[in-house]
Amino acid sequence: MLNDLPDAPLLSVRDLTRYYGERIGCADVSFDLYEGEVLAVVGESGSGKSTLLSLLATELEASAGSIRYRMRDGIARDLATLTEAERRLLLRTDWGFVRQDSTQGLRMSVSAGGNIGERLMAVGARHYGNIRGTSLDWLGRVEIDRGRIDDIPKAFSGGMRQRLQIARNLVTHPRLVFMDEPTSGLDVSVQARLLDLIRGLVSELGLAVIIVTHDLSVARLLSHRIMVMKGGRVIEAGLTDRVLDDPHQPYTQLLVSSVLAA
Amino acid sequence: MSTHVSAAASPEAGYNFAYLDEQTKRMIRRAILKAIAIPGYQVPFASREMPMPYGWGTGGVQVTASILGRDDVLKVIDQGSDDTTNAVSIRKFFERTASVRTTTHTREATVIQTRHRIPEETLREGQVIVYQVPIPEPLRFLEPRETETRKLHALAEYGLMHVKLYEDIARHGHIATTYAYPVEVAGRYIMDPSPTPKFDNPKMHLMAALQLFGAGREKRIYAIPPYTEVRSLDFEDHPFRIQTFKDPCALCAATGVYLDEVIMDDRGGRMFVCSDSDFCEERRSAGHRGSMLADAPAALTGDSTHA
Numbered sequence: 001m002l003n004d005l006p007d008a009p010l011l012s013v014r015d016l017t018r019y020y021g022e023r024i025g026c027a028d029v030s031f032d033l034y035e036g037e038v039l040a041v042v043g044e045s046g047s048g049k050s051t052l053l054s055l056l057a058t059e060l061e062a063s064a065g066s067i068r069y070r071m072r073d074g075i076a077r078d079l080a081t082l083t084e085a086e087r088r089l090l091l092r093t094d095w096g097f098v099r100q101d102s103t104q105g106l107r108m109s110v111s112a113g114g115n116i117g118e119r120l121m122a123v124g125a126r127h128y129g130n131i132r133g134t135s136l137d138w139l140g141r142v143e144i145d146r147g148r149i150d151d152i153p154k155a156f157s158g159g160m161r162q163r164l165q166i167a168r169n170l171v172t173h174p175r176l177v178f179m180d181e182p183t184s185g186l187d188v189s190v191q192a193r194l195l196d197l198i199r200g201l202v203s204e205l206g207l208a209v210i211i212v213t214h215d216l217s218v219a220r221l222l223s224h225r226i227m228v229m230k231g232g233r234v235i236e237a238g239l240t241d242r243v244l245d246d247p248h249q250p251y252t253q254l255l256v257s258s259v260l261a262a
Numbered sequence: 263m264s265t266h267v268s269a270a271a272s273p274e275a276g277y278n279f280a281y282l283d284e285q286t287k288r289m290i291r292r293a294i295l296k297a298i299a300i301p302g303y304q305v306p307f308a309s310r311e312m313p314m315p316y317g318w319g320t321g322g323v324q325v326t327a328s329i330l331g332r333d334d335v336l337k338v339i340d341q342g343s344d345d346t347t348n349a350v351s352i353r354k355f356f357e358r359t360a361s362v363r364t365t366t367h368t369r370e371a372t373v374i375q376t377r378h379r380i381p382e383e384t385l386r387e388g389q390v391i392v393y394q395v396p397i398p399e400p401l402r403f404l405e406p407r408e409t410e411t412r413k414l415h416a417l418a419e420y421g422l423m424h425v426k427l428y429e430d431i432a433r434h435g436h437i438a439t440t441y442a443y444p445v446e447v448a449g450r451y452i453m454d455p456s457p458t459p460k461f462d463n464p465k466m467h468l469m470a471a472l473q474l475f476g477a478g479r480e481k482r483i484y485a486i487p488p489y490t491e492v493r494s495l496d497f498e499d500h501p502f503r504i505q506t507f508k509d510p511c512a513l514c515a516a517t518g519v520y521l522d523e524v525i526m527d528d529r530g531g532r533m534f535v536c537s538d539s540d541f542c543e544e545r546r547s548a549g550h551r552g553s554m555l556a557d558a559p560a561a562l563t564g565d566s567t568h569a
Contacts, residue, residue, distance in 0.1 A: 084413075084417065085417045088417060107404075107425070110425055111432050111433075113428070114425050114428050114429050114432065117425065117428055118421055118422070118425050119421070121421040121428065126496075127497060127498045127499055128498075128500050129499050131428065132432075150432050150433065
C-alpha cells in the first residue's frame, strides 16, 4: 500500500491562520497529508479544531497562510485562487464532509436514496435506474437496510444518519474526506460499529481523512497521525501511537491521562 | 407601446394610462428588457402595490400595464377561461384605466395575460403572453435560502432539481409533478413556467410569441424570447410526458387539448371539457359537437348571460 503513494502530498498546509477580530481562531498550522492517510486533530473545546477544519474545507477564509491541494489532474493548486464554481465542484466531487450534526449534512426531507443520489445528479447523472442502483449499493455498504431507501432521514436513528452521511459523501469517490466528530452523541455500541465501518471504507477506498475529535480512542482507532491543538496552535504532532503512548507536551500528557479506562 | 398619453384621453379621470405611472412603467420595461436578454433569469424589480391582493396576478398586471399601448388588443384568461372572476376583473381593469380593446379571441389579441394556461391555438409572432407567477423560484421548496438559490443559478448547479424529480419517481413510480414543471431555458437557466399544467410545456418550446412572467409578491420578472429552446427536465429512463385524456372534449369533441373535469352532480357524474373556453366556443360555432353538448334554450342564447 505504501508503495502506491505518490510522492507529492495531496494536501499541503502552510502557516494557516485565522483571527476572529483580535482573537486567534487558529494560528500557524502547517502539515502535509498524503493520499490514503488519516490525520486526527484532537484537543479540547475551543482549541481551534473546528476553525481549522472549516478553513481546510474552504468554508472560512484564512487570515494568513496557504492551502494547496493536488487536483485530479495532478496539479497542486492554492485553494484561495479557485473560482467559486471550481471550489464548489471540488466540494461535491473530490471531497466529502461528514458533519457532527447530521441535520446539516443531510437533506432531512429527501429520501435516503435521494440523499445519496444528489451528488451523482449534481455531476450530471440522468438515469434514474442507475442512480437508484448506486444508492442501493451504497446503503448496503454502510449497512443500512436497503428497504429503507425511500425513507427520509428524519425516520432514521442517529447512527443510521451518520452512516447515510458517509454514503452520501463517498458516492462520488472523493479522495479527501473531512469528519467533524462523526461519532459523538452516539452510544458506545453504535459508535464502535460506525468506527469499524469508517475504518473499513478508508482502507478499502484509500481515502485521505482529516478527522476532528475530542475522543482519543477514536483517534487511536482510525488515524495514522495525530495533531494536538491547544489555544489555536498545534502543540504536538506525530504518529498516533507515538503521541498517545509517549506524549511529550504536558498538555498532551494531561489529555492522555484524562481518558477513563473502561 | 406609446408612453406619452394625455390625461384627457384616459377614460377614467385621475389615472395615468394603464394605471401605473410612467416612471414605474419605465422601471418595469427595463427589467423586462434585461429578462429578455437573459432568457429564464429572474430579474428583481420594484413591484408596486396594486389594487388587488397578492396572488391575484399583481405581477402579471404590472407587466401588462407596462407593455400595453393604445392599439393593443388584450385578452385575459384564468385557467384557460375568459369568463372567470379573475379574468373578467383584470380585463375590466384595463378597459377602465387604459380603454384598450379587449377580446376573448386568441387570434385577435396582441397581449394575452394568463393565469395557469397557454391557449390551445398556436401563438404567432407579434403576440405577447404574460404569465401571472406566484412563486418564481423553481428551487424554492428544496432550498429555502434566497442567497443560496441565487448562487445555484449563477453557477448553474441544478442537481437539486433532479433530486426533486428523483423523489417523485421514488414515491409515485413516475414523475408526479403535473404543473409548475421545471424547464431549462436556452440551455442555461432552470425556470418555473408558473403553475401551468405540464401539458403546456411543449408549447413554450420555440414559441413564436414573446413570453413574459411577472411575480408581484416575489418581485421578479423573467422572460422567454421568441423561438427559444425550452426543455422540460427529465431522466433518460423516465422521459418527460404530457397528460393525455381518454375522451375528447364533451362539448366540442376536440382531442389533444387540455381538459377540465367538471363535476355534474353528487352521484359521480362528471364531464371533461376544454379548459380553453375560447377554443371550445370557436369549435362549437364551427359545427363541432361533443357527446354531451345540448342545444341551449332560446332564452339562454346570446352574449349577455355570462358577462
